[in-house]
Structures are given as C-alpha cells and as structure tokens.
Amino acid sequence: xxxxxxxxxxxxxxxxxxxxxxxxxxxxxxxxxxxxxxxxxxxxxxxxxxxxxxxxxxxxxxxxxxxxxxxxxxxxxxxxxxxxxxxxxxxxxxxxxxxxxxxxxxxxxxxxxxx
Amino acid sequence: xxxxxxxxxxxxxxxxxxxxxxxxxxxxxxxxxxxxxxxxxxxxxxxxxxxxxxxxxxxxxxxxxxxxxxxxxxxxxxxxxxxxxxxxxxxxxxxxxxxxxxxxxxxxxxxxxx
Numbered sequence: 001x002x003x004x005x006x007x008x009x010x011x012x013x014x015x016x017x018x019x020x021x022x023x024x025x026x027x028x029x030x031x032x033x034x035x036x037x038x039x040x041x042x043x044x045x046x047x048x049x050x051x052x053x054x055x056x057x058x059x060x061x062x063x064x065x066x067x068x069x070x071x072x073x074x075x076x077x078x079x080x081x082x083x084x085x086x087x088x089x090x091x092x093x094x095x096x097x098x099x100x101x102x103x104x105x106x107x108x109x110x111x112x113x114x115x
Numbered sequence: 116x117x118x119x120x121x122x123x124x125x126x127x128x129x130x131x132x133x134x135x136x137x138x139x140x141x142x143x144x145x146x147x148x149x150x151x152x153x154x155x156x157x158x159x160x161x162x163x164x165x166x167x168x169x170x171x172x173x174x175x176x177x178x179x180x181x182x183x184x185x186x187x188x189x190x191x192x193x194x195x196x197x198x199x200x201x202x203x204x205x206x207x208x209x210x211x212x213x214x215x216x217x218x219x220x221x222x223x224x225x226x227x228x229x
Contacts, residue, residue: 043222102174103148
C-alpha cells in the first residue's frame with residue numbers, strides 16, 4: 001500500500017534562512033506527488049505537484065520540490081523563508097493500486113519562522 | 116458552487132448520539148474524499164468515491180462510520196454512537212476526473228463530542 005513519511009514533525013527556522021521539508025513515499029506503482037499548505041485556521045491549498053517530466057517542480061510563494069525516484073523522495077525547499085510561511089505542510093501521494101487511486105497524506109510538518 | 120462546501124462548520128454533540136456531516140463538492144468533480152484531521156495525526160484517509168465505481172472504504176476506523184454519495188454529487192458522512200475519540204476536524208475534498216489532478220478541500224467540520 002502506498003504511504004508517505006514526513007521525517008520532521010516540527011521545523012523552526014529564522015527569517016530569511018533556507019528550509020527543506022523532507023518527504024519520502026512508498027508505492028509500487030507510478031505516482032503523482034503533491035505538497036499542500038495549511039495556514040493557521042485555514043483550509044488546505046495546493047503548493048505544487050509532480051506529475052511527470054522535469055524532476056524539479058516550482059510552486060507558489062517561491063517553493064520548489066525535487067522528485068527523486070531512486071530515493072523515493074519529494075523534498076520541499078525554499079531558499080529564503082518569511083514570517084508568513086509559518087504553516088503546516090503536507091506531502092501527499094496518489095497512485096493506482098488495488099482498484100483505487102486514493103490520495104494519501106503524511107502526518108505533516110509544522111514550519112515556524114522566527115524573526 | 117465555486118468551492119467545496121461543508122456543513123455544519125462546527126458541531127458539538129453528546130457522546131452516544133449520531134451525527135451527519137455534509138459535503139458539497141465542486142460541480143463536475145467525479146472524485147470525492149473524506150479525511151479526518153486530529154492534532155499531530157495529519158490527514159487520516161477515511162473514504163474515496165470515484166464516479167460510479169465502488170467506494171474505497173479502507174480508511175473507515177470502525178463500523179460506526181459510514182458515508183454515501185448520492186447522484187454522484189453531495190456526500191454525507193455519518194458517525195453513529197459518537198465517542199470522545201471521534202472529536203476532530205473532518206475534511207472533504209473533490210477533484211476532477213484524472214489521477215494527475217489535485218484535490219480541492221473544503222474548510223472542514225469541527226466535531227466535538229462531549
């Protein structure tokens with residue numbers, strides 16, 4: 001069964017520092033990968049997605065992620081974070097398995113950007 | 116509507132009572148998901164509807180949980196004999212046909228069982 005592991009539950013960083021939020025997935029089939037963000041007291045919105053093609057994917061708010069098939073990873077990066085990036089970030093995978101294409105999420109990484 | 120709509124936004128219920136949570140997906144979206152979000156647990160998959168196919172119910176935690184989707188549109192998640200551990204935010208999402216498309220989320224229903 002497909003699954004997603006987000007290795008860090010909390011990541012504190014200072015403003016303007018770079019950040020990497022790690023995500024590993026397991027799936028025996030071709031997958032589509034997503035990063036969602038949830039700002040405090042708000043719903044989930046899509047940051048970026050990997051479907052095929054270039055392994056480096058750019059999203060909103062200066063975020064990017066790199067798909068690495070051999071390491072089954074899809075880490076999210078930003079070269080310089082802002083206070084407004086404080087939020088919870090979720091990695092998700094969808095792959096066709098057992099007649100279902102359900103979208104499975106990791107447990108999330110809470111990013112806190114400090115001044 | 117413009118987005119996924121969930122109602123009610125908040126629900127407080129007594130232990131042992133049944134509750135129904137409603138989700139109105141984006142018009143034309145063939146896939147619909149229910150998730151449960153608890154503190155520190157991320158988004159726990161509950162159930163997935165895709166068109167006319169049999170739903171994937173593999174995430175429902177017990178037989179007290181059930182969901183249906185009428186006419187390929189509105190969905191209702193029912194929790195019978197609620198327990199305190201059912202307290203969580205229940206999220207609904209929908210996406211257009213195609214596994215390459217992203218899911219769009221509603222604002223959720225915050226369920227509190229007292």
